[in-house]
Amino acid sequence: MKQIESEISEQMLDKIISVAYNDASIWDKIRVMMAAKRNKKIKAILDSFKSTASEVHKIQEEVYSNAQLHSLKNEAIEKIELKNNFVIDLLNIVVNKPIISTAAVILLVGMLVVSFLQTRTVEYQYSQTEIESAHQKAKQAFAIIGKVFNDTKITFEEEVLGEKVGAPINEGFDIINLLFKEGDKK
Amino acid sequence: MLDKPKYKFLIQQYKNKIYTYSIYMLRNKIDAEEVTQEVMIKIWKNIDQVNALAAKTWIMKTTNNLCIDYLRKRAINNKREVDLSEDFEGSFSNKSNSDDPSSIVHNKMVYEKIKEEIIRLPENLKSVFVMYEIQGLKYKEISISLKMPINTVKVYLLRARKNLQKELKKYEAD
Numbered sequence: 468m469k470q471i472e473s474e475i476s477e478q479m480l481d482k483i484i485s486v487a488y489n490d491a492s493i494w495d496k497i498r499v500m501m502a503a504k505r506n507k508k509i510k511a512i513l514d515s516f517k518s519t520a521s522e523v524h525k526i527q528e529e530v531y532s533n534a535q536l537h538s539l540k541n542e543a544i545e546k547i548e549l550k551n552n553f554v555i556d557l558l559n560i561v562v563n564k565p566i567i568s569t570a571a572v573i574l575l576v577g578m579l580v581v582s583f584l585q586t587r588t589v590e591y592q593y594s595q596t597e598i599e600s601a602h603q604k605a606k607q608a609f610a611i612i613g614k615v616f617n618d619t620k621i622t623f624e625e626e627v628l629g630e631k632v633g634a635p636i637n638e639g640f641d642i643i644n645l646l647f648k649e650g651d652k653k
Numbered sequence: 654m655l656d657k658p659k660y661k662f663l664i665q666q667y668k669n670k671i672y673t674y675s676i677y678m679l680r681n682k683i684d685a686e687e688v689t690q691e692v693m694i695k696i697w698k699n700i701d702q703v704n705a706l707a708a709k710t711w712i713m714k715t716t717n718n719l720c721i722d723y724l725r726k727r728a729i730n731n732k733r734e735v736d737l738s739e740d741f742e743g744s745f746s747n748k749s750n751s752d753d754p755s756s757i758v759h760n761k762m763v764y765e766k767i768k769e770e771i772i773r774l775p776e777n778l779k780s781v782f783v784m785y786e787i788q789g790l791k792y793k794e795i796s797i798s799l800k801m802p803i804n805t806v807k808v809y810l811l812r813a814r815k816n817l818q819k820e821l822k823k824y825e826a827d
Contacts, residue, residue, distance in 0.1 A: 485811075519814075528672075535686065
């Protein structure tokens with residue numbers, strides 16, 4: 468068989484196998500059938516593969532019985548159910564059930580709003596005496612600030628500008644005038 | 654758990670496929686049962702993410718991955734390869750439609766021999782062969798399940814068929 472197969476091209480052998488297993492294209496089927504009619508060797512190979520393919524196609528799936536299925540439920544799934552904890556269950560409910568997650572969001576927002584309203588700062592109520600006292604103190608403070616500004620203005624105008632800045636400038640001009648007068652005399 | 658309709662549907666649809674594939678890959682009925690249980694547990698854990706109408710490739714991929722893990726563990730632990738003749742007697746269901754005793758015996762022998770030779774195939778060829786020939790998956794489904802290109806699936810299938818034929822010819826010659 469090996470020798471016979473080596474006389475046939477690899478491509479033809481592949482087509483023969485596909486035809487034998489019934490998954491070749493219609494053109495390949497025609498080609499192989501025609502080649503098998505002309506060549507006994509090809510027919511022998513084809514029949515051999517067809518016989519094997521026929522047996523292979525009789526093989527059925529093995530059956531996993533219901534008894535085995537129920538033992539799975541009793542043993543394995545109890546372990547899974549024990550492993551699941553409250554947090555995972557809660558997350559599953561919130562994520563997978565839109566109505567429940569919407570209700571949870573509304574509840575959360577409601578709780579936040581209520582807690583915000585309850586913790587508003589309480590306004591302190593001042594007495595009339597306290598208000599008048601504060602007013603007086605404010606007036607005194609402003610008066611002090613005003614005096615400081617006035618003193619600063621006087622100091623700046625009279626002492627700084629007049630004495631420190633203006634006087635030297637005037638002296639300078641006097642010197643210049645004197646020099647001009649002396650120059651005219653000469 | 655088995656009361657949940659979606660889960661029940663998936664298990665009833667695919668339990669035999671999972672079990673059959675595991676038996677052929679692991680050559681051991683006990684390991685095949687364990688893998689089948691583990692796959693079912695994985696399906697249960699991922700039940701909400703699994704699309705019931707497109708679950709086949711995911712389930713077969715999971716089964717294949719678990720089988721590979723088992724085979725690796727077995728190789729690491731240097732477990733003795735299970736003697737096929739001991740393990741498979743009674744592992745596979747025997748079906749015969751003929752009434753003639755000699756015919757029944759002959760058919761059974763050929764049937765069992767073919768199954769044995771399928772199991773002896775190299776892992777990469779066997780996985781493709783079992784999915785295509787026994788479980789009826791399409792090229793694209795096998796490609797997705799085994800994470801290989803479609804052309805590779807076709808090449809492996811062809812090689813598996815040639816290998817099987819070669820081994821059966823040896824058996825007939827003997």
